[in-house]
Amino acid sequence: MADKTFRSMRTPLARVRGLGSAKEGVHHWWAQRLTALALVPLTLWFVVSVAGLAGMDHAAAVAWIGSPAVSVLLVLLVTATFWHAQLGVQVVIEDYVHSEAVKLVALIAVKFAAVLLAIASIFAVLRLAFGG
Template sequence: MSLITPLNRVLGLGTATGGTEHWWAQRLTAVALVPLGLWFTLSLAGFDDYSYATMAAWLRSPITGALLVVTTLCVVYHSWLGVQIVVEDYIHATGLKVLVLVLSTFGHALGAIAGVFAILKIAVGTS
């Protein structure tokens, strides 16, 4: 005997509606951000000069540019997952919850696009 209503069964809404995947995605991005954050921090700590020319030269390295894009995308995705959990847990009005989730999704997407665009613009040298 199932306690799931027929509508929830059709919609795929059981007791675990994707929470496991969300949990794993958040943990994997957190684990990925540990070495990426250490790399970023140690890389920046090694500079004597933080001028635009120095940072642009550092960013023009293909490995640095790629790692910085991966770091940016991991940070934004991890943030989006975390904000989603906070909104779902603490906003109880359905309309407001949907609005905040949509705004959060668009804001995080815009942040990812802007970050990757800025990195690529400097890495390619068209700044």
């Protein structure tokens, strides 16, 4: 190793950069932690709020979901939830599904489902927020 370092014109860091297993993995890891951190207060707020409104009728739900502060928080909650969920399910699939074909199909299905459900949820919130 020391011998090779001596002969190479490149620094040791330049020679190993881009090698190894990490590559883009840190982005996945970091995104999962950031969304987790955001979801702690958002989840507690949501659970306490809907528990306090248990059994609400449609008018009460529309008024609550559509109020400015609540709709902003709901869009944040939905975004962070689906981002976090698809990152987590991706890791579970990668760990337990060993057939490459099944793994690929499952990963794509999870990503598509997460985007579909997230956009549908955000659309519903915004529709009520803008009085649709």
